[in-house]
Amino acid sequence: MKIATLVTSTAGVAAALVTVLTISGCDFFNRADKAAPEIAFAPYAEGYASKPDFAQLDYQHPLSTADLYKITPKNLSFLDQEQVDQIYARLNAGPIPDGPFEGDLFFPRGDSGKLRLSEIAGGGLKGLLVNVAGAKLDLVGELLWKGKVFYRDERLLRNRIEDLSTLKKLGLVEEGTDNPLQKTTVNGKDQWLLFPARLYCGQSLLDSRRESIIIDYAFTDELPGYRRMPDLLGGRDGFAIRDEIRMVYPGFYLGRAYMDRAFVVNFVLYNKDIADRARDEFMKTGQVQQDCWTGTQQRMVVAERLTSG
Known part of the structure; x- marks a missing residue:
């Protein structure tokens, strides 16, 4: 595991983080954050040539564990896409998740705030044997970035769908006795398992220096x-x-979605049980199991040692 850890002593870190560390799974996605997280970024302008080199970014602006715990789905929306990309580039893949995760997509500052998969797909969807208007296809697309269930050992994933009514109204659910719908129960709620996907380590389409979970x-x-x-x-x-x-930290993942290799939207995944269980150790060491290749550049993780007084 190629992670260098610099431990610093910071009085009062526990108090500064108490709001973030005690939120529930539901509240995690519904916080009333009103500003971007206070995290350092490399300077940049609109032109592509002005974008920072990710290796230099990692070296000059390493993220501390306290920085990572400042990040929430809500305050990410106050960043522009370049800033979101700079956060993503300073992360490792971490362990391949296992079990159910809550999820949601988010739109950075300056974005329209709408998912328009049908516009991006263009004529590529004409071959589908289904008569669905573009706006409704966008609604279907959004289901792919909500709750998920990871099957780590099988390297598989399925998406959790709480309400099938929209899909059924569009005629998009095939159901029969020979192929019954699979479901699971999360937090006392029955949820249907659809849209299976492969799960593996692979090259990031944004930052090829180290692998991401695909x-x-x-x-x-x-x-x-x-x-x-x-x-x-x-x-x-x-x-x-x-x-x-x-x-981002144990139990919390930042994601990028692509359609036919074209970037579409950012999303986040969260499991409160994992986040609570692993928080103290990660705050102390900044280290976690790495299932994917971490690259040749040694990533600096600045861990905060909680001190009394």
């Missing part, structure tokens, strides 16, 4: 539990979705 829907039709509708919408005959995620 969620790949391309060959969804070859995976257990596949049903033609609605699952093909995420596969190579539909949106051709490929997600990649990196760990």
Whole structure:
């Protein structure tokens, strides 16, 4: 595991982080943050040539564990896309997740705030044997970045759908006795498992210096539990979705979604049980299991040692 850890002593870190560290899973996505997280960024301008080199960014502006715990789904929306990219580039993949995660997409500052998959797909969806208006296809697309269930040992993932009514009204749910819908129960709620995907370590399409965890829907039709509708919408005959995620801190992942290798939207995933269980150790050491290749550049993780007085 190629992580260098610089431990610094900071009085009062526990008090500064108490708000972030005690939120519930639901509140995590609904916080009333009103400003961007106070994190250092490299200078940049609008032109591509002005964008910082990620290796230099890592060296000059390493993220401390306290910095990482400042990040929430809400305050990420106060950053522009370049700043979100700079955060992502300073993360490692972390461990491949296991079990259920809550999820949501977010739009950075300056974005329209709407997901328009149908516009990006263009004529690529004309071959689908389904008569669905573009706006409704966008609603279907948003389901892919909500709750997920990771099957780490099988290297598989399925998306959790709480309400099938929208998909059924659009005629996008095939159900029969020979292929019944699979479901799970999370927090006392029954949820349907759809849109299966492969799970593996692979090259990031943003930052090739180190691997990310890849969620790949391309060959969804070859995976257990596949049903033609609605699952093909995420596969190579539909949106051709490929997600990649990196760990912000244990239990919390920042993701980037691509459609046919074109960047579409940012999203986040969160598991409160994992976050609570691993928090103290990660705050002390800044270290965590790395399942994917961490690259040749040694990443500096600045850990905060909690002190009394």
